[in-house]
Amino acid sequence: MTTFTPLTPAEVLSTVAWAAAEETSLEILGHGSKRGIGRPLQTEHTLDLSKLSGVTLYEPAELVLSAKAGTPLADIERLLADNGQQFAFEPMDYGPLLGGEPGKGTIGGVLGANLSGPRRLKAGAARDHILGINVVSGRGEAFKSGGRVVKNVTGYDLSKLMANSWGTLAVFTDLTFKVLPAAETEVTLAVRGLLDDAACAAMALALGSSAEVSSAAHLPERIAARVAGGALGTEAATLLRVEGFGPSVDYRIAALKTLLGKAGPLDEITSETSKAIWRDIRDIRPFADGSGKPVWRVSMTPAQGHQMVLTLRMQAAVSAFYDWQGGLVWLRMEEGDPEAALLRGLLRKHGGGHATLVRAAPAHRAALPVFEPQAPALAALSQRLKQEFDPKNILNPGRMA
């Protein structure tokens, strides 16, 4: 068991080429902030990319940034903030949920896990902002895809193929992302005291208006108290974030108040508290309880989310809250059993989607498919792709199995 800590892309290449030749497996690691997600690995060696670090290109006027794969996300976000910019897709931090330190994670992990946040609804995920990559495949071949410009349809978009591949297709060495101006200000409108179904109706109404709502989440009673240091109190809160230039935000908040005046009591939450609330929703703080209770991340058609949860509650004790207009359901299984078959069965009955077991004991992660199983033809296609890029199965073997 050796840990390789390459300092250059060339050293990554020689390590992977060596492992391919020896047919010996590697765990691909950045900061390890998401190490607890996926089937537990049993690799012979570890490839630690945390020293392959540094921003290699940042041109704010061109809206582009490149960095080596092990560059801390926190460093990049600070650099962007200093220039009034951001990753619009708002990459989340799994650290608090998984019992790790907050603020860890590398830019490589952002793409590998296809991270996003509450703004996913409007701005997309990492997959929507990646422009180009340099990687080393499991064959020990270094290659590039994409470029540094936004409009690019030259060849297949292998950068997107790498999104959500969890280190199983290739090892990233350099990544280029689109960056965008940060909003001048933000305000969140909270509708209070709604039950899940009324909350989802209110969110759909708001998203269907021209108020350009950038995030919409529903925190049921009691869960609302677990964000932003209790700033919301315990009453259920249906939250609508509006971002942009000051006069525009004021106008759109006023429009939403008119639209939702009859839905329930309204609170207007100003910038700093609003930011704290959305950061905590993004990082699943309500379930970052230090417990090992299983937590699911379920992506489905927005209107179906609360209905699925309602049915699930009849058969299992769960806590739930909703992001993405109700289409992202975070579930904590209160009795310790992940109930994978039950949940996935209900998911199929409610329009489909995918459920990922993001927190669970290693025994559960070894016994259950952590990622949503695919239909046979699609699973076979994914397996053929894996075979093309990592035929010896040396990169994070079995993690997505």
Add this chain to the structure above:
Amino acid sequence: MSGLAMPKPDAETLRRRSEIVADMRIIVPGEGVVDAANEMRAFESDGLTAYRQLPLVVVLPETVAQVSRVLKYCVDRNIRVVPRGSGTSLSGGALPLEDAVLLVMSRFNRILEIDFPDRIVVAQPGVTNLGITSAVEQEGFYYAPDPSSQIACSIGGNVAENSGGVHCLKYGLTANNVLGIEMVLMNGEVVRLGGGHLDAEGYDLLGVMTGSEGLLGVVTEVTVRILKKPETARALLIGFPTSEQGGQCVADIIGAGIIPGGMEMMDRPAIHAAEDFVHAGYPLDVEALLIVELDGPGVEVDHLITAVEAIAIANGSTTCRISQSEQERLSFWAGRKAAFPAVGRVSPDYYCMDGTIPRKELPRVLAGMRELSEKYGLGVANVFHAGDGNLHPLILYDANVPGELDKAESFGADILRLCVKVGGVLTGEHGVGVEKRDLMPEMFNQVDLDQQMRVKCAFDPNHLLNPGKVFPQLRRCAELGRMHVHRGQVAFPDIPRF
């Protein structure tokens, strides 16, 4: 047709043509099979009209089962297939092959579902881009990507090409607005990717399929996100004495944190051609003309108009008009939207290029284009999606003058080489197709191209689907499959430790 090498037709397939046509008639009964040369003529080329070829047979299926059966039939008999939507590709993506079934998806023309609360439309692939907006606009919604061919181009074709348009700076490309597809693989298997939910459970195959130019699968259903129409839109029409100043103005607008709904630039030849054609009131004494459109609530648009005007003045604009009415806004756009036909009036033929460059390289690339224009003795007019660096140089030539088409193609290739040299790419939104196929090595080395072919091998190992497009040279999958590194060949006496 200039000297483009296409895959050698398979003699056995050509010999069995009548049998294949008869079998196609069994799979797709009724009017769905066209085999008479005069009737197939309508399908012999797409938007890249310099290339023409009659297909083996044209098949227009109506159901997913028919698509699946056609592909299964072809894969079992090693017959090539070229998929086609509306045939508006500007890169020859739907160019037929002599020995290939042309699979035309135009009868898949129904909207299957409209879900306003979830802002989703499910459409068959033959529905036009504008057809989606038409289906939802009575409720104030629209589908954001707006390629200029949107009245005719199909949503399935948009997926194949990852189509863009004027508004993609703010609202994204097709890849950012498609939530799911159903497709049929070359082996006849039906696969669903995504749907009403966001992101993929495994590898992002939807992301790979978008922009794959019909080489990986045949799309049979598309789920897209629709958006509420912005309350208002207003535009500024800004003229500059130099393209450098125009380019700096674009950089400063973005630097100020403003992402306009659209930001277009035209150079002097394009301005003059457009003004002569539609009399939009464009200034004729400027080198660069910028149209900046801002959309959103009225109060936001007014706020940003003032900010952009100040930036324009600071960059030495000599003229700056602000639209005071919807009619005036549309008049600003009239010239830009008519730029292609306008250029078509001043030149017998034109050849439209599609490179993307880092915006700051615009002056250098325009200067390089002027030099190339002199070298080749052909004129060039430029329209430019300024916000995202996507150039559309229009090379002016006369196909009736012997050698001019070849000269125009060489000129175009040199422009694209220049784009790559300054950090840009060969194609921003039109696709590689056959047109830029042989330029791929300008951007990718053989190892890079091999990886793209590996994707192809996972989807279509026998290279039956749309061969001759995208890749300059298709390598056999078995050959690609060999490991380049074999035990013992790489000298690692010690385990490397860094």
